[in-house]
Amino acid sequence: MSPRRRDAEGTTSARAVRRAELLAAAAEVFAGRGYAATTVREVADAAGILGGSLYYHFDSKESMVEEILSTFLDDMWAGFDRVLDAGLGARHTLEALIAESFRCMDAHRHAVVIYQKESPYLVATWERFGYLADSRQRHEEMWLALLERGVADGEFRSDLDRPLVYRFIRDAVWVAASWYQPGARMSAEEVAKQYLAMVLEGIQASPED
Amino acid sequence: MSPRRRDAEGTTSARAVRRAELLAAAAEVFAGRGYAATTVREVADAAGILGGSLYYHFDSKESMVEEILSTFLDDMWAGFDRVLDAGLGARHTLEALIAESFRCMDAHRHAVVIYQKESPYLVATWERFGYLADSRQRHEEMWLALLERGVADGEFRSDLDRPLVYRFIRDAVWVAASWYQPGARMSAEEVAKQYLAMVLEGIQASPED
Amino acid sequence: MSPRRRDAEGTTSARAVRRAELLAAAAEVFAGRGYAATTVREVADAAGILGGSLYYHFDSKESMVEEILSTFLDDMWAGFDRVLDAGLGARHTLEALIAESFRCMDAHRHAVVIYQKESPYLVATWERFGYLADSRQRHEEMWLALLERGVADGEFRSDLDRPLVYRFIRDAVWVAASWYQPGARMSAEEVAKQYLAMVLEGIQASPED
Amino acid sequence: MSPRRRDAEGTTSARAVRRAELLAAAAEVFAGRGYAATTVREVADAAGILGGSLYYHFDSKESMVEEILSTFLDDMWAGFDRVLDAGLGARHTLEALIAESFRCMDAHRHAVVIYQKESPYLVATWERFGYLADSRQRHEEMWLALLERGVADGEFRSDLDRPLVYRFIRDAVWVAASWYQPGARMSAEEVAKQYLAMVLEGIQASPED
DNA sequence: TATGAATGAGTTTTCATTCAT
DNA sequence: TATGAATGAAAACTCATTCAT
Structure with a gap:
């Protein structure tokens, strides 16, 4: 309930969850087209965000x-x-x-x-x-x-x-x-x-x- | 099943031989690195010529x-x-x-x-x-x-x-x-x-x- | 010679103090790396806050x-x-x-x-x-x-x-x-x-x- | 006169000359605006070629x-x-x-x-x-x-x-x-x-x- | 036939900035 | 006040392709 507790657990896991979501999207696209043939934009599209935004996470x-x-x-x-x-x-x-x-x-x-x-x-x-x-x-x-x-x-x-x-x-x-x-x-x-x-x-x- | 490309004369011309050599080099590199990850320059290097020269043949x-x-x-x-x-x-x-x-x-x-x-x-x-x-x-x-x-x-x-x-x-x-x-x-x-x-x-x- | 920015009240408010702290951090980083080569994030790091937070002040x-x-x-x-x-x-x-x-x-x-x-x-x-x-x-x-x-x-x-x-x-x-x-x-x-x-x-x- | 001789000397030095020209243009722009603040395109503009072309040389x-x-x-x-x-x-x-x-x-x-x-x-x-x-x-x-x-x-x-x-x-x-x-x-x-x-x-x- | 300099479109990456919380 | 996820424009860089020689 306290902001402290949310920082310690909530935020960390929210971040990890987001990473996992993005990686799942990336994995699907990489598997489908091949890593080299896949553009970062395609990964981002699959994840529903813009290309540059991926670099906040990775x-x-x-x-x-x-x-x-x-x-x-x-x-x-x-x-x-x-x-x-x-x-x-x-x-x-x-x-x-x-x-x-x-x-x-x-x-x-x-x-x-x-x-x-x-x-x-x-x-x-x-x-x-x-x-x-x-x-x-x-x-x-x-x-x-x-x-x-x-x-x-x-x-x-x-x-x-x-x-x-x-x-x-x-x-x-x-x-x-x-x-x-x-x-x-x-x-x-x-x-x-x-x-x-x-x-x-x-x-x-x-x-x- | 697949398009055909034959010399007009039907003979194994020097040109066809060179093509085959170049394709052999290309196939090896494509197989090794993947098609998308391979640059034309890498193919040319493997064939011992410069990148632009491939375009005389293909x-x-x-x-x-x-x-x-x-x-x-x-x-x-x-x-x-x-x-x-x-x-x-x-x-x-x-x-x-x-x-x-x-x-x-x-x-x-x-x-x-x-x-x-x-x-x-x-x-x-x-x-x-x-x-x-x-x-x-x-x-x-x-x-x-x-x-x-x-x-x-x-x-x-x-x-x-x-x-x-x-x-x-x-x-x-x-x-x-x-x-x-x-x-x-x-x-x-x-x-x-x-x-x-x-x-x-x-x-x-x-x-x- | 240069634009003035003074608190409306003319007092050294807490806000002005914070600005000065942040500017001191910014000045150090800008001087060290050069203005163009310094990212806003680096300034924020030096000030101990996150990048976006600087925009509350500037x-x-x-x-x-x-x-x-x-x-x-x-x-x-x-x-x-x-x-x-x-x-x-x-x-x-x-x-x-x-x-x-x-x-x-x-x-x-x-x-x-x-x-x-x-x-x-x-x-x-x-x-x-x-x-x-x-x-x-x-x-x-x-x-x-x-x-x-x-x-x-x-x-x-x-x-x-x-x-x-x-x-x-x-x-x-x-x-x-x-x-x-x-x-x-x-x-x-x-x-x-x-x-x-x-x-x-x-x-x-x-x-x- | 022979193509061989041109390869051994002429070409090499032509390349070196071109590099020097491009570097002279780059040096002027870097000195003027600062390295970090200068874009590769600005260097290329100064040299009269396109941005990507610089990467043929450097x-x-x-x-x-x-x-x-x-x-x-x-x-x-x-x-x-x-x-x-x-x-x-x-x-x-x-x-x-x-x-x-x-x-x-x-x-x-x-x-x-x-x-x-x-x-x-x-x-x-x-x-x-x-x-x-x-x-x-x-x-x-x-x-x-x-x-x-x-x-x-x-x-x-x-x-x-x-x-x-x-x-x-x-x-x-x-x-x-x-x-x-x-x-x-x-x-x-x-x-x-x-x-x-x-x-x-x-x-x-x-x-x- | 081959060279090598250049093109130009596209890719990865960066980063100032915004904004809901 | 501060966070942090996202934006979006621009930057660095790549590379298939062209072309004069």
Whole structure:
């Protein structure tokens, strides 16, 4: 009620809320047209303000993607770490990781698309985006270790090239963000289930069917 | 499907050779940085000439991608048509399409990457790129028909959502162009074989193994 | 010579005090970075308030310099007029003017720096700053008359170009505001004395002349 | 005559000539209005081209001042080093330094004005201008050493504060660039002579000391 | 064919200023 | 009085494109 209290909480969170709104608008436009092809004015239009006004909230166009991507990656790794810490077997870990990936895609759909399409450009152009390359590397290591373990445990086929399997899954799963529409025919969870089935068992009819 | 540009004489003139060289350089840079983020000067640098000189050969930056993409799509559809015309069963058609996709990726690696990343932007921005959307649609129809036929013939599982299967395969296969390096550890053919195995049978160890 | 802005009541109201505080902050920043290179936000930061709040007190950034400069010039000319009205001989008038100049520099250090550096720009850009050019002209006339009188009276060397002598003194004396720090090794008064010694024994007719 | 030779020499020097022309225009405008208050368009107007065209020759507005100032400082220090290496006595060294200063001012009038007015701002704002502070420091050390030597040799008065004398001379001399017009009533050489007379007969030890 | 200087429209960014609270 | 979000005009800078040589 006191002005003091409003300053300490109310104002801060109002600002954070506004930032989040603006970033959501930016993410949608960046994902749709590509970061480089999107003008700051288009972002501002989408947010319902004028171009210059964005600079009250953000340093630069660059900072906007930065915040969009780091927010997504932080959430993604928190989820992955939860899965890895659960101490499941290889197959169940794989299932959980794919489920987690789709959950994350659902929550950060546009950020995921941006991450897919713009990472190479951003990493090549600005040092500050080096963490994108780090994340990609850690992601690969995590999956290769998992596949290794699954093969050792007899849960996964041993006749496949592990790096290839990793890329196969990664591409199939994450590119889904490009076409997935929340509230469409299938929920993210259902898509995850079907993808899991395909990854694990393939699309061929079983002999016994 | 795509506009044709042929020398009036029909011969592979020195001019056509130079165009091809320049387009190869352009494709590599566009694929690496993204079309919008690439400047004409960067293309020229990669080709070893100055920016203005490109305009002796091409109308515009736009025309360059246009030619890169249409060349690729023409080749891809020629290949697909050969496969479809062979009158194979569903499973063998699927095998042949995936093999053909990888062959095409091998031949037009950069064009494929550009096609993946830039299609939405190009289609949304210039009418002349409408044929990209047409191609995508025809591709989807071809695959859905194939999957339908395979399920009807008892070759493919019937419990999977067909559009989802299509996207799964499409994404896994074509995104490979983003990381595939000609002359790397595995040939395109080997990658195709392994991908086919995964798509058909999954990565899970079979019970009898 | 310069516009006046006085409280209607003629009292030193709280409002006037606040204005003076803000102008002091503004003067320091303008002097340090230059008027054009200083943003209103920087002024506000220096004053401990937010940018928009300055506009409760002042019409514009322009009005701030205006008030800073006119306050300084009013004081300077009041001092000079006192000296000129005292009816001293040329040499003593020169001594008193230089002493007065240093006193003024001490009292309006930042304003003096701004006046030095920004006058040409302000005069060229806004009509309202025309009085700066007037002041400069009157200053020159005052000094040339003084030098003339001193030469006529046999107090100053006659072999020097008078306009040049004027500039020499003006530049040496007033640019001191750029480096003079109140409370530093030497007081303004001491600096004035030394400067006077240097100036005088240069332009003063030698005993043997 | 051969195209090769024209490339090796002609083109390179043509480019350098153009740069110099553009920098001359820029220096005049920067000196007149102040660096921060000058727009790139104003520089371009003065050069007779469009704003964007400047960027074919220079990276940024910043780079333009950088080149203007470093060219001036290089020339100035080359001149000062010649004087210092001549091994003259203190008084003759002082004479030569002042003459050299005026020569330099004549050759780089606008650069000198920019150096005077913009150094603090440039140094405070961009690291790359740190060399301006270095130059200023070296200048001060050179003069203090000279004054010290002159006092020790009995050529200069010992009752004056050396740092103050340095500043007095520096300000009087260099600020002259602000009003000196080449081809005006007096040549730079004549101004130098008169300034020297004023300075010298002030700080010179009197015969009766 | 290629060069390189220039164009000019458009982009990102800045910033004095306004205004509802 | 002060805040802080926004405005909008102008600034710095970019870059596809042109064109005389």
